[in-house]
Every structure is written in structure tokens, then in C-alpha cells.
Amino acid sequence: DTAVSQTPKYLVTQMGNDKSIKCEQNLGHDTMYWYKQDSKKFLKIMFSYNNKELIINETVPNRFSPKSPDKAHLNLHINSLELGDSAVYFCASSRDDRGAKNIQYFGAGTRLSVL
Amino acid sequence: GDSVTQMEGPVTLSEEAFLTINCTYTATGYPSLFWYVQYPGEGLQLLLKATKADDKGSNKGFEATYRKETTSFHLEKGSVQVSDSAVYFCALGRGSQGNLIFGKGTKLSVKP
Numbered sequence: 346d347t348a349v350s351q352t353p354k355y356l357v358t359q360m361g362n363d364k365s366i367k368c369e370q371n372l373g374h375d376t377m378y379w380y381k382q383d384s385k386k387f388l389k390i391m392f393s394y395n396n397k398e399l400i401i402n403e404t405v406p407n408r409f410s411p412k413s414p415d416k417a418h419l420n421l422h423i424n425s426l427e428l429g430d431s432a433v434y435f436c437a438s439s440r441d442d443r444g445a446k447n448i449q450y451f452g453a454g455t456r457l458s459v460l
Numbered sequence: 461g462d463s464v465t466q467m468e469g470p471v472t473l474s475e476e477a478f479l480t481i482n483c484t485y486t487a488t489g490y491p492s493l494f495w496y497v498q499y500p501g502e503g504l505q506l507l508l509k510a511t512k513a514d515d516k517g518s519n520k521g522f523e524a525t526y527r528k529e530t531t532s533f534h535l536e537k538g539s540v541q542v543s544d545s546a547v548y549f550c551a552l553g554r555g556s557q558g559n560l561i562f563g564k565g566t567k568l569s570v571k572p
Binding site for chain 1: 492494496498501502503504505506509511549551553554558559560562564565
């Protein structure tokens with residue numbers, strides 16, 4: 346069983362469309378994250394949720410909206426897609442206690458290509 | 461702000477060669493340091509960590525020592541295997557936030 350799974354693996358879409366990426370973890374973790382890896386391979390945090398509550402919201406356009414229906418899921422919705430949104434998006438999760446927050450478990454990534 | 465710099469790849473080695481991937485960081489205070497590895501087609505996974513100066517993290521034959529005087533956390537392995545081919549990410553983190561800051565990643569290819 347995959348610990349952190351995200352779908353789809355690949356997403357090709359036109360500029361201006363709205364799309365979603367789903368993420369689920371079966372580790373019983375309380376905290377989930379979304380990261381973006383750009384074309385230069387930098388991996389940067391976008392959001393962090395703890396028990397369905399937003400904890401970290403880095404400088405991300407408000408076209409990006411995370412949705413957490415329960416603590417095992419953190420989906421990423423992107424409205425009005427732009428060329429610059431093309432990247433690989435990683436979901437991750439961790440336990441909530443202080444020392445464990447940096448021990449994160451990642452999904453395999455979703456490669457988004459905006460044409 | 462905090463940042464991590466690691467050596468550019470790709471790195472190509474023959475099996476049983478010695479590996480070093482350099483990582484330096486800029487941070488205030490005393491962050492924890494990590495190496496994550498991403499095997500082809502998989503998500504990142506924690507390889508090793510060190511939480512304070514002079515700590516040595518080790519796992520699967522890999523080692524890295526937290527050097528505060530040189531702000532470094534270089535990854536080493538004495539004898540690499542083909543199965544070590546992956547992308548390696550150095551990262552720093554602060555336990556209360558869970559906000560990991562990653563380097564760019566270094567792709568390692570090991571040839572038989």
C-alpha cells in the first residue's frame with residue numbers, strides 16, 4: 346500500500362483551465378503539505394495543513410487553493426492555469442509532534458504541463 | 461532567510477567508487493539538517509538526519525556530519541552501488557514549523 350499517493354501522475358492542460366490534484370495518506374499523520382518543484386529543480390513549500398487547518402501559506406497566488414476534507418486528504422485546486430504553473434507538485438505528510446515534523450513522507454509527484 | 465546550496469549534478473560514478481555530495485546552508489540559530497533521496501518514479505524519502513552540531517547521521521552506508529563552523533552537511537558513501545542511483549536533496553528544517561527548505565537536488569548515476 347502506498348503511504349502517500351497523489352493523482353494524477355501527469356496532467357497536461359490548456360492555459361485558463363481549472364484543475365485539481367488529489368493527495369491521500371494512509372499513515373495516520375495529522376499534518377500534510379504541498380510543495381512545488383520548478384524547472385530549476387528547486388523544491389519549495391506552498392501550504393501546510395494540520396488536522397484540516399491551514400498552518401503555512403507561503404507566497405502563492407490565490408488561484409491555488411488547498412482543500413482538506415479530512416486529515417487523510419489534502420487536495421490542490423488551481424484556477425485559471427498559467428504557463429508559469431508548469432512544474433512538479435509534491436504532496437507530503439508528517440506526524441505533528443515537534444521533532445517529527447521535518448520527517449516527511451512524500452508522494453511520487455504530479456507533473457503539470459500548461460500549454 | 462534560510463537557504464541550502466548543494467553541488468550541481470549530474471554525478472556519474474562507477475560501482476564501488478567513493479561518493480561525496482557537498483551541501484552548505486545559511487541559517488540563523490540551530491536548524492536540523494537532512495538528506496532526502498528520490499529514487500526513479502518515487503517520492504522523496506528521508507535518508508538521514510542530524511539535529512545539532514557535530515551530530516553524524518547515517519543510514520544504508522551513507523553518512524553526513526553537521527559542521528556548524530563550516531555550515532556544511534556533506535553526504536558521503538565509501539562504496540556506491542548501482543541501486544544508489546537517485547536524486548539526493550539536502551534540506552534544513554525547524555521542528556516547530558515543518559517547513560523544510562531544500563537544495564536543488566543532485567542526480568547520481570552509478571554505472572556497473
